[in-house]
Amino acid sequence: xxxxxxxxxxxxxxxxxxxxxxxxxxxxxxxxxxxxxxxxxxxxxxxxxxxxxxxxxxxxxxxxxxxxxxxxxxxxxxxxxxxxxxxxxxxxxxxxxxxxxxxxxxxxxxxxxxx
Amino acid sequence: xxxxxxxxxxxxxxxxxxxxxxxxxxxxxxxxxxxxxxxxxxxxxxxxxxxxxxxxxxxxxxxxxxxxxxxxxxxxxxxxxxxxxxxxxxxxxxxxxxxxxxxxxxxxxxxxxxx
Numbered sequence: 001x002x003x004x005x006x007x008x009x010x011x012x013x014x015x016x017x018x019x020x021x022x023x024x025x026x027x028x029x030x031x032x033x034x035x036x037x038x039x040x041x042x043x044x045x046x047x048x049x050x051x052x053x054x055x056x057x058x059x060x061x062x063x064x065x066x067x068x069x070x071x072x073x074x075x076x077x078x079x080x081x082x083x084x085x086x087x088x089x090x091x092x093x094x095x096x097x098x099x100x101x102x103x104x105x106x107x108x109x110x111x112x113x114x115x
Numbered sequence: 116x117x118x119x120x121x122x123x124x125x126x127x128x129x130x131x132x133x134x135x136x137x138x139x140x141x142x143x144x145x146x147x148x149x150x151x152x153x154x155x156x157x158x159x160x161x162x163x164x165x166x167x168x169x170x171x172x173x174x175x176x177x178x179x180x181x182x183x184x185x186x187x188x189x190x191x192x193x194x195x196x197x198x199x200x201x202x203x204x205x206x207x208x209x210x211x212x213x214x215x216x217x218x219x220x221x222x223x224x225x226x227x228x229x230x
Binding site: 004006042044091093095104106107108109111 | 149157159220221
């Protein structure tokens with residue numbers, strides 16, 4: 001089946017650091033990738049949608065300069081949290097979509113903790 | 116506006132008993148509907164989807180869901196619950212006319228299956 005690999009799974013870093021999270025589709029080409037944020041005991045909040053080779057589309061209220069998204073190939077998208085602060089601590093999850101009516105396939109998430 | 120409601124924060128059921136996790140939706144036109152499961156500190160795993168055709172959809176791990184257009188519902192069911200089914204379940208909807216392929220998620224329902 002379709003596998004999405006997300007790396008790293010856990011990051012702890014100091015305030016002010018920039019953190020990059022990778023999302024790879026291992027056995028399919030992802031036309032579109034999505035980045036979500038999940039707070040404890042809450043649902044997923046869509047941050048942005050990225051299509052290969054074009055700029056990401058950010059949801060309302062998400063700072064594009066804070067959360068940089070790059071989708072350089074059909075199998076890789078990255079999310080960079082720039083100058084991270086404690087309030088950016090969260091669980092970040094990516095998903096990837098094949099063509100047609102296939103469902104989104106999700107990575108295992110990255111738990112980001114900013115000290 | 117599109118929305119998904121999961122009215123129960125938690126569902127408790129004894130092992131071996133049938134389970135139902137409720138989901139209702141509001142979307143213009145005909146939707147695509149999905150169920151995902153999330154285990155602690157993991158991403159979402161796809162369970163099943165309704166695209167068209169038979170209203171009863173069978174998915175992974177013995178789960179099934181019934182699409183009811185008149186009640187705008189897509190409840191998740193399983194005839195005999197296992198302790199290992201204990202997890203967080205999300206219902207999601209996508210508008211067929213939405214070219215962004217975004218999913219709208221419900222708030223999630225925690226299923227607890229007791230031995």
